[in-house]
Amino acid sequence: MSTLPTSDLLEVDQLLGDAERLLAETIRRFVTDQVLPEISSWYEAGVFPRELVPRLGELGLLGMHLDGYGCAGANALAYGVACRELEAADSGLRSFVSVQGSLAMFPIWRYGSAGQKQRWLPGMAKGELVGCFGLTESDAGSDPASMRTAARRQGSDWVLNGAKTWITNGGLADVAVVWARTEEGVRGFLVPRGTPGFRTYDIHRKHSMRASVTSELVFEDVRLPRDAVLPDVIGMxxxxxxxxxxxxxxxxxxxxxxxxxxxxxxxxxxxxxxxxxxxxxxxxxxxxxxxxxxxxxxxxxxxxxxxxxxxxxxxxxxxxxxxxxxxxxxxxxxxxxxxxxxxxxxxxxxxxxxxxxxxxxxxxxxxxxxxxxxxxxxxxxxxxxxxx
Known part of the structure; x- marks a missing residue:
C-alpha cells in the first residue's frame, strides 16, 4: 500500500533551495543523534544541557541570520527551516537558539557600537557566550511599555534598578540585554554576569518548557559604564x-x-x-x-x-x-x-x-x-x- 507524504502534502520543501534542504537534513541528523535520545530525561529533570551550546555554534545556528562577527549570514528561509527542525525535537531547543540569535545577538548587531559587537558577537556565534533578553516584568507582560525597571545617569555611569521575569536563558547568560526606562525613553543595556548587584534566580516547578532555563533577573544599584548602553536606539x-x-x-x-x-x-x-x-x-x-x-x-x-x-x-x-x-x-x-x-x-x-x-x-x-x-x-x- 502506497501512502502520501502527508506531513508535506503540498511539497512546500520543494520550494526551498538545495542549501536549505541540506540544512534541514543536517539538523535532523543532529537532533536524532544528540537530542532525541536524551530529551525526555532532560525534560523530566528540568534541565537544559549547557554542553549543547557549542555544538549549536559549530552548526552555525547561533545568530545565523546575521552578517559578520562569525555569524553565518543565512537567509530568512534557512533560519526558518532551522527553527522548524529544532522545535520538531523540543520547543526548548528552538527557544534557546531563538533567544540567543534574535533577542540577544540581534539588538547588539543592529543597535550596538563597534566595540560592543566585537566584544560579544563572535563568542555568542560560537556558543562560547550565552545571552538573554530582559524585557518582561511581573506587572508588565503584554504591556511592556509600563515597565518599572529604570536606569539613571550618575556622573559618566548608569545605575540600573528593577527586575525582569520569565527570562529564557537567564540563568545561563553571560550577558543580559536589559530594557529599562531612562529620562530619554526606553533604552537597552548590556549587563555582564558577575556585575555587582546583578543576580539571577531560576524558575522551577514548571509544567511546560522544562528543557529550557527560565529565570528572574534582579538589579539592585547595578553600576554600568556609559558604553554599556546600546547607542543606536531609543524607545520601544x-x-x-x-x-x-x-x-x-x-x-x-x-x-x-x-x-x-x-x-x-x-x-x-x-x-x-x-x-x-x-x-x-x-x-x-x-x-x-x-x-x-x-x-x-x-x-x-x-x-x-x-x-x-x-x-x-x-x-x-x-x-x-x-x-x-x-x-x-x-x-x-x-x-x-x-x-x-x-x-x-x-x-x-x-x-x-x-x-x-x-x-x-x-x-x-x-x-x-x-x-x-x-x-x-x-x-x-x-x-x-x-x-x-
Missing part, C-alpha cells in the same frame, strides 16, 4: 523589533512541533489495533488525521510565504503576528488531537506528544499572546486601536 522600537525577529522563528518552529505530533499520531494509528483492526481504519480517526494534515500543510505554506517576504525585505510586524497567531494555535490543536489518538499512551514520555503539547502552551503566550496578536491584526484591518 528597540525591543519590539527584536520580538518581531524572534516571532518569525516561532512561526516556523510551531510547524516542526506540529509535524512531530502528526507523524507520531499517523504511525501509532497504523499499528495500534482495536476491535481486530488498526485504528487508522476507523472513520473518526481518519477525520482527525485529515484535519491535522490540513492545518499542518497550511501552516507550512504560511511560514514559507513569510520567509519569502522577509528575504525580500517586505515582512511587516502585522504579517508576523498573523503567522504566530495561526501557526501556534494550530500546532497546539494538532498536539491535543494527536494525544487523543494515542489514548493513555499520549501522556507517556515514551511518546513526544504530551511534551510538545505542554511546551506549546507556553509558546502560545510568550512573545505576544494570541489576544495581543489578534488586536494588532484588528488594528491593521480596521485602523482602530483596541488598546493603547
Amino acid at each position: 522600537r528597540g525591543p519590539l523589533s527584536c520580538l518581531t525577529e524572534a516571532r518569525y522563528g516561532i512561526v516556523w518552529g510551531a510547524v516542526g512541533a506540529a509535524r512531530t505530533c502528526f507523524e507520531t499520531a499517523v504511525s501509532y494509528a497504523r499499528t495500534r489495533t482495536q476491535f481486530g483492526r488498526p485504528i487508522a481504519g476507523f472513520q473518526l480517526t481518519q477525520r482527525k488525521l485529515v484535519e491535522m494534515c490540513l492545518e499542518l500543510n497550511k501552516a507550512a505554506l504560511l511560514a514559507h510565504r513569510l520567509g519569502c517576504l522577509k528575504d525580500a525585505g517586505r515582512l511587516t510586524p502585522e504579517q508576523v503576528s498573523l503567522g504566530k497567531l495561526n501557526n501556534v494555535r494550530e500546532a497546539l490543536a494538532i498536539a491535543r488531537e494527536a494525544r487523543t489518538i494515542l489514548g493513555a499512551n499520549g501522556i507517556s514520555s515514551e511518546y513526544p506528544v504530551m511534551r510538545h503539547a505542554s511546551n506549546l502552551e507556553s509558546v502560545l503566550t510568550y512573545e505576544g499572546t494570541s489576544e495581543v496578536h489578534t488586536l494588532l491584526l484588528g488594528h491593521a484591518i480596521t485602523g482602530e486601536k483596541a488598546f493603547s
